[in-house]
Amino acid sequence: xxxxxxxxxxxxxxxxxxxxxxxxxxxxxxxxxxxxxxxxxxxxxxxxxxxxxxxxxxxxxxxxxxxxxxxxxxxxxxxxxxxxxxxxxxxxxxxxxxxxxxxxxxxxxxxxxxxxxxxxxxxxxxxxxxxxxxxxxxxxxxxxxxxxxxxxxxxxxxxxxxxxxxxxxxxxxxxxxxxxxxxxxxxxxxxxx
Amino acid sequence: xxxxxxxxxxxxxxxxxxxxxxxxxxxxxxxxxxxxxxxxxxxxxxxxxxxxxxxxxxxxxxxxxxxxxxxxxxxxxxxxxxxxxxxxxxxxxxxxxxxxxxxxxxxxxxxxxxxxxxxxxxxxxxxxxxxxxxxxxxxxxxxxxxxxxxxxxxxxxxxxxxxxxxxxxxxxxxxxxxxxxxxxxxxxxxxxxxxxxxxxxxxxxxxxxxxxxxxxxxxxxxxxxxxxxxxxxxxxxxxxxxxxxxxxxxxxxxxxxxxxxxxxxxxxxxxxxxxxxxxxxxxxxxxxxxxxxxxxxxxxxxxxxxxxxxxxxxxxxxxxxxxxxxxxxxxxxxxxxxxxxxxxxxxxxxxxxxxxxxxxxxxxxxxxxxxxxxxxxxxxxxxxxxxxxxxxxxxxxxxxxxxxxxxxxxxxxxxxxxxxxxxxxxxxxxxxxxxxxxxxxxxxxxxxxxxxxxxxxxxxxxxxxxxxxxxxxxxxxxxxxxxx
Ligand SMILES: [Zn+2]
Ligand SMILES: [Zn+2]
Ligand SMILES: [Zn+2]
Ligand SMILES: [Zn+2]
Numbered sequence: 001x002x003x004x005x006x007x008x009x010x011x012x013x014x015x016x017x018x019x020x021x022x023x024x025x026x027x028x029x030x031x032x033x034x035x036x037x038x039x040x041x042x043x044x045x046x047x048x049x050x051x052x053x054x055x056x057x058x059x060x061x062x063x064x065x066x067x068x069x070x071x072x073x074x075x076x077x078x079x080x081x082x083x084x085x086x087x088x089x090x091x092x093x094x095x096x097x098x099x100x101x102x103x104x105x106x107x108x109x110x111x112x113x114x115x116x117x118x119x120x121x122x123x124x125x126x127x128x129x130x131x132x133x134x135x136x137x138x139x140x141x142x143x144x145x146x147x148x149x150x151x152x153x154x155x156x157x158x159x160x161x162x163x164x165x166x167x168x169x170x171x172x173x174x175x176x177x178x179x180x181x182x183x184x185x186x187x188x189x190x191x192x193x
Numbered sequence: 194x195x196x197x198x199x200x201x202x203x204x205x206x207x208x209x210x211x212x213x214x215x216x217x218x219x220x221x222x223x224x225x226x227x228x229x230x231x232x233x234x235x236x237x238x239x240x241x242x243x244x245x246x247x248x249x250x251x252x253x254x255x256x257x258x259x260x261x262x263x264x265x266x267x268x269x270x271x272x273x274x275x276x277x278x279x280x281x282x283x284x285x286x287x288x289x290x291x292x293x294x295x296x297x298x299x300x301x302x303x304x305x306x307x308x309x310x311x312x313x314x315x316x317x318x319x320x321x322x323x324x325x326x327x328x329x330x331x332x333x334x335x336x337x338x339x340x341x342x343x344x345x346x347x348x349x350x351x352x353x354x355x356x357x358x359x360x361x362x363x364x365x366x367x368x369x370x371x372x373x374x375x376x377x378x379x380x381x382x383x384x385x386x387x388x389x390x391x392x393x394x395x396x397x398x399x400x401x402x403x404x405x406x407x408x409x410x411x412x413x414x415x416x417x418x419x420x421x422x423x424x425x426x427x428x429x430x431x432x433x434x435x436x437x438x439x440x441x442x443x444x445x446x447x448x449x450x451x452x453x454x455x456x457x458x459x460x461x462x463x464x465x466x467x468x469x470x471x472x473x474x475x476x477x478x479x480x481x482x483x484x485x486x487x488x489x490x491x492x493x494x495x496x497x498x499x500x501x502x503x504x505x506x507x508x509x510x511x512x513x514x515x516x517x518x519x520x521x522x523x524x525x526x527x528x529x530x531x532x533x534x535x536x537x538x539x540x541x542x543x544x545x546x547x548x549x550x551x552x553x554x555x556x557x558x559x560x561x562x563x564x565x566x567x568x569x570x571x572x573x574x575x576x577x578x579x580x581x582x583x584x585x586x587x588x589x590x591x592x593x594x595x596x597x598x599x600x601x602x603x604x605x606x607x608x609x610x611x612x613x614x615x616x617x618x619x620x621x622x623x624x625x626x627x628x629x630x631x632x633x634x635x636x637x638x639x640x641x642x643x644x645x646x647x648x649x650x651x652x653x654x655x656x657x658x659x660x661x662x663x664x665x666x667x668x669x670x671x672x673x674x675x676x677x
Contacts, residue, residue: 120313140270140312147269147450148431150318 007046010176015164018172024063027178029053029080033163036171045073045094050080052160059084059103062091064111079117081155088121098135100152118152195501203500205493206667207232210573218493219475221468222651225662227493233475234467240460241482244273248482254460263328265455267309268438268447274307274316274455276327307331307455319451334454336444344407351403465489495523497666498530498592498647503622507676508581508639511631515624516583516641516672522592522619526650530592532585532625533644535577538665577669580633581641584626586612595619627672635677641670 008022013030016022020034024042028034029051037057040047044065055061061084063076076092079099084090088103091111098117103109107121112130115121119133122140133139136149167173201214209232219228240254241247242261249257265274280301304323307316316331317323324330336342432450439446441456465477477489499521506514522528596618614622627641645666654660 122311138313145270145312145435146431147312147314149313150315153313 008174009178010174011178012176013051013164014176015167016174017167018174031160031164033160033167035059035167042076044069044076046075047078048075049078050082050099052080052155052157053078053082053084054156054160054163055084056086056088058087060089062089064091064093066093083153083156085123100155102153118149120149120153200671202502202671204669204671205497206575206577206669210575212575212577212669215493215497215499218497219466219468220491220493220496221471221473221475222491222496222653223471223473223655224468225649225651225664226470227497227666228468228475230466232469234469236465236467238463238465238478239480239482240462242458243461243482244458246482248480249460259460260457261460262457264458265307265331266441266458267312267314268441268453268456269314269450270309270312271437271441271456272309272311273458274309274314276305277308277315278303278305278327279323280304281323314453316455319453321454331455334445338444341410347403348407351400354400355404496649498522498528498645500643500645500668500670502670502672505627505672508627508629508672508674509676510629510633510635513584513626513628516627516670517614518623518625518670520590520592520621520623523595524650525594525652527594528592529648530590531588531646532583532590533646533665534582534585535642535644535667538644538646538667540574575667577642577667579640579642579669580637580675581627581629581639581672583641583643583670584628585643586625588612590621590623592621593619629675633675635675637675639672639675641672643668643670 007025009027010016011028011030014028014032014034016028016032016034017036017038019036020038020040022040025046026040026042027046027048029049031052032049032055033053034040034055035057038055039060039062040049040055041061042063044063047061047063049055061076061078066073074094076094076097078097079101081100082097083102085103085105085107087106088108090097090103090109092109092113093111095114097115098119100118101115102120104121104123104125106124108126108128109115109121110126110128113127114132116133116135116137118136120138120140121127122138122144124142125139125144127133127139134148136152137146138149139146196214196216203214204212205215205218205227206212207218207229208226209229211229211231213229217230219233220226221228237251240249240251240259242249242264244264245261247261247263266272267274281304282301302325304325305327306321306323309315321332434447434450434453438450438453439448442454445452445454447453463478463480463482466475467473468475474489475491476487478484479486479488501519501521503517503519505516508514520530522530590613612623612625614624616622629639633639645668647664647666649662649664650660651658651662
């Protein structure tokens, strides 16, 4: 387990609380805020979180192990401006999560769900069957109603700004350990593939 | 809290024969009877908007079709819409040369749009332009059938007027035959039409013309042809509205989501409730929509001893099982309670003997006319035939008055005997026996009926009326299922 610790890359500008469980090969992009008590486990392959995401308390992101492991393992790439609200859970085998998605409180996204950009998974909604959510899909309510929004969800830049200022006053933070030059190369690589 | 989250294990019989939990019953202090929502009179006190808490007189509410003019519901999920502000950068045209206008243009203007926090619908989704003011100013849509509806309204008003007039005339004729005297209108030649003119009511001529000019609608066989690709075009369900969404806007009934417009929020009412037998108020809310308090609140929960089930042994056919009950005295006076069998409850004299059908009562309850006959019809004896029977000990139990300060000392007094388990301020735990008939089949619902006889003190009795009364309450206990 100890060797995992070294494979956690935090880029400058990211706010990552110390009180969270990060296991495996994880890259956290600049401007992203990770609240305390967050669990991110990269057991099936690396997880790359792009810039300006908010990951709130008790959310869990797991890159699950595939039954036929590939070599080298494919990464799980989470795009920019995603919001993971309190207690949500995202399980994925590998792949690509678009940008500007909102995973509302206590929502669950299973392994075979492909998510585009600008989607909203409503509070307590759970997606378990294999499916692909086209861009701007909104799912809400106990009936899992869905609709298509006209535009992407507005970005949370103000909130990110605020959190970046406030969090260091109340929580121990992990230090960034990657330089800027490396960051730009790494965050662009998965976007191309 | 248990009453909100759990099934109702203990139910009381209302004087109308309905069986309901104590939390949905009322107690009329003047008739000394338990009443429920079914057998009392509901009256609208005031209209208000539940979102902005604005009060509205009923005439204004009717004019606005019982909708708030400043609040909206989401047309997609019916949640209340919230107003959100954005800073809109005014568009800069490249031709503008002078520096002054550029500085002016750079000033961001606050613009508002409506957004739903539940399904994330926004007023921008359907192309409603953002508004410069936070509330109001949203474009109002005209009902496409407004003129026709007004025509119909006028027509039916005229018909109602005419029928009323005919009835009046008939009545007068009857009267004229019987009476020897000439009425004032006959003597002075003042006709009904003139009287109406003086009173400012629409004259019979105008009603006549409204009826004469009315064009009934005609069914047409011409139906618009379906488009060529109707059967072949792939259907995008995300673009179609659901049935509830269409019915929420009956004037437009949009079939495509791009035509969903904000729905003006429906008003809520504050209502007071009145006993049908004595016309006294049972509940009366405070006028202010923001207040959830009542001026009058005669709930059974505050007047009738409350019974809760602590636990019971599994009910077996032909056996007796132990049943632990908790009795609570909610009143500020000491209360004597006796346990009886439901058959032992004496019939009140105004209760009619013959059994009434529920259908008949229902039919009567819809009738708005207030008369005592109505009340007699709805009054039924509750049907409390139960599979089990509580063995009622012949003792009188004394329940102390409610004392809010006693909540804090928790030494239960143990004057326990065969029946009393423990006693704590105004509460009393009882150990009783339930006997189940041998013929009862396994897995059928085990219910036991029980009656309480209690002394009730009326704190504000009418003159020449006794303060203390002996009252009865019949209740039904749900004891799970009969085990085999
Ligand atoms: Zn009733
Ligand atoms: Zn309102
Ligand atoms: Zn909505
Ligand atoms: Zn009454």
